[in-house]
Structure formats: structure tokens, C-alpha cells
Amino acid sequence: MNLSELKEGQTASVVRILGEGPFRRRLLEMGFLRGTEVYVEKYAPLKDPLELILKGYHVSLRVDEAARIQVENVRD
Numbered sequence: 836m837n838l839s840e841l842k843e844g845q846t847a848s849v850v851r852i853l854g855e856g857p858f859r860r861r862l863l864e865m866g867f868l869r870g871t872e873v874y875v876e877k878y879a880p881l882k883d884p885l886e887l888i889l890k891g892y893h894v895s896l897r898v899d900e901a902a903r904i905q906v907e908n909v910r911d
Contacts, residue, residue, distance in 0.1 A: 836909065838873065839885070839901035846874045847906035854903050866890045867904060 841847060849871045852859050866889050867873070876886040876893065884895045 836906055837902045838875075838887075838896075838904040838906050839898045841875045841906070841909065843875055843877050845909055845911055846872055847909045848872055850905040850907050852904055858900070858903075862900075862904065865894060866892075873904075873906065 836847070838847070838849075849867050849869055851869065852862050852867060871889055874888040876888050878885045883898045885898060885901060887894045887896065887901075
């Protein structure tokens with residue numbers, strides 16, 4: 836499942852980051868590492884971007900960027 840498919844209030848753990856180059860490196864530097872818990876705080880009014888909480892800080896990603904992050908173990 837992709838991170839962009841989660842609903843507000845759900846938590847999941849990162850499985851892998853798709854893509855290459857600077858985009859992938861940037862996500863890894865922000866803490867999107869395998870096994871990291873990611874909580875979907877909220878979506879913007881027009882559903883893009885979404886606000887996430889991981890490792891104690893807030894991150895906003897566009898929906899197309901979140902679609903490149905695969906997650907598992909989804910919990911409400």
C-alpha cells in the first residue's frame with residue numbers, strides 16, 4: 836500500500852521508498868527509513884498536500900510524493 840492511500844488518523848510503518856536520485860535521498864534524510872512509524876495528521880482542504888508526523892516532527896508531502904512511499908501494518 837502507498838502512503839498516499841492512508842486516511843487521516845491512520846498510522847503505518849515504512850517499507851520502502853520508490854524512485855532514485857535527489858528525491859529519494861531527501862526523503863531518507865527526512866527520516867523515511869524502513870520501519871519508521873508514520874502518522875497521517877491531516878489532508879489540506881483540497882486533499883493536497885498531506886501533513887505527516889514521524890519521529891516527533893511534522894512533514895508535509897504532496898500526494899504524488901507520498902505515493903512513492905510504500906507502507907504496511909496500517910492501524911487506526
